[in-house]
Amino acid sequence: MLAFTGSRLDRADNLRADPDAIAGMMNWRARLLALDGLMPGLGDDGALAWSSLAEAPEGCELVFLGTDEGKPCFAAVPDRGDVAPRMANPALWQAMASLRPDDLAIYGGARSLVDWHARHRFCAQCGGKTVLAKGGWQRDCTNCGAQHFPRTDPVTIMLVEYEDRLLLGRGLGWGEGRFSALAGFVEPGESLEEGVAREVFEEAGVVVRDVRYVASQPWPFPSQLMIGCHATAEADAIALDETELAEARWFTRDEVRAALAGDGPFVAPPAQAIAHHLMTWWIEE
CATH class of the missing domain: 3.90.79.10 (Nucleoside Triphosphate Pyrophosphohydrolase)
Incomplete structure (x- = not known):
């Protein structure tokens, strides 16, 4: 299996377009992926660390990653996107080498998504402010209404x-x-x-x-x-x-x-x- 493939999350696309459904999942059962900026947080067992939504930074945007055995999983959008070359971060490579394949896939998908949000807070069409939509799989311009989607x-x-x-x-x-x-x-x-x-x-x-x-x-x-x-x-x-x-x-x-x-x-x-x-x-x- 190639690295960053094989995520165990159900992306639950049927829920993304329902704001009420997303809001209803933001409760004590929800899990928050531990990230230090864009670095993965690791538990004592070396696996990805998770916490509750109560640990999310105040006022941050939350991206819905999917569900894991029925539990909704979210990640917080950091203040800024990635600006450092990956080869210049030995700690990142060490973490990548230690994570289980399914954890690495979850981290990779979450990293790409929250990094995109951090770098696309303004509309490429008119320069207006954008806001998170569709559970974090879209951003909408508050000025011209343009829709923007995570790019690959x-x-x-x-x-x-x-x-x-x-x-x-x-x-x-x-x-x-x-x-x-x-x-x-x-x-x-x-x-x-x-x-x-x-x-x-x-x-x-x-x-x-x-x-x-x-x-x-x-x-x-x-x-x-x-x-x-x-x-x-x-x-x-x-x-x-x-x-x-x-x-x-x-x-x-x-x-x-x-x-x-x-x-x-x-x-x-x-x-x-x-x-x-x-x-x-x-x-x-």
């Missing part, structure tokens, strides 16, 4: 193969020896296949064909859908765009296998990242 940005992340070797890249600012799959946002007016081909050519000057889908993963930093793909290169010559990547290289199957085991010529992506899953899939295939 599609990102292609791809394994590019040529004669049993993989093309991997090292991002700008990454530590020496740390490589991962190439990736990039899907742009307006293009398919996933076109996005894969464009990104690989832009970053490494490599032309690809036979793009196919492998797997996807929600990635809450702040809110992407990582769409894992595989493509075949027509040649192995690299023309690096140094504004996109610090380095790009081809690695053999044995080198990738060794890196995933922690003893290879490069540092593999962490187990929580879909790039790690894609490389494992390629080795096992």
Whole structure:
């Protein structure tokens, strides 16, 4: 199972559009997800910590996450959204590695949602103030009435193969020896296949064909859908765009296998990242 998938919550979409139903669930049975800003609160057992709605900051907006065994679950919107790069927060990665898969999925969904609310308090259409609606799965402008919905940005992340070797890249600012799959946002007016081909050519000057889908993963930093793909290169010559990547290289199957085991010529992506899953899939295939 990929990280951030497999939430045990029932999102209860039938309740979101009923303000009376949402208000009726805000009682002593309701659970409040413990968050320190956007960091997960952990209990003594290492699981996600929960409290009652009485612990919510005064005057905060509350987002309805869904129900867990019939108990309504909420999260408080923080004062501000995420502004720090995720790689610069070792405590976050440590928490992600320690959480159970279903807890990590709940945290990821809640983080994406409350972060979006914190960064969208004003209307993109007229600049007016927006207010939470539909249990937190919408914001409405109090001035022009425009409706805004939590966004998910599609990102292609791809394994590019040529004669049993993989093309991997090292991002700008990454530590020496740390490589991962190439990736990039899907742009307006293009398919996933076109996005894969464009990104690989832009970053490494490599032309690809036979793009196919492998797997996807929600990635809450702040809110992407990582769409894992595989493509075949027509040649192995690299023309690096140094504004996109610090380095790009081809690695053999044995080198990738060794890196995933922690003893290879490069540092593999962490187990929580879909790039790690894609490389494992390629080795096992």
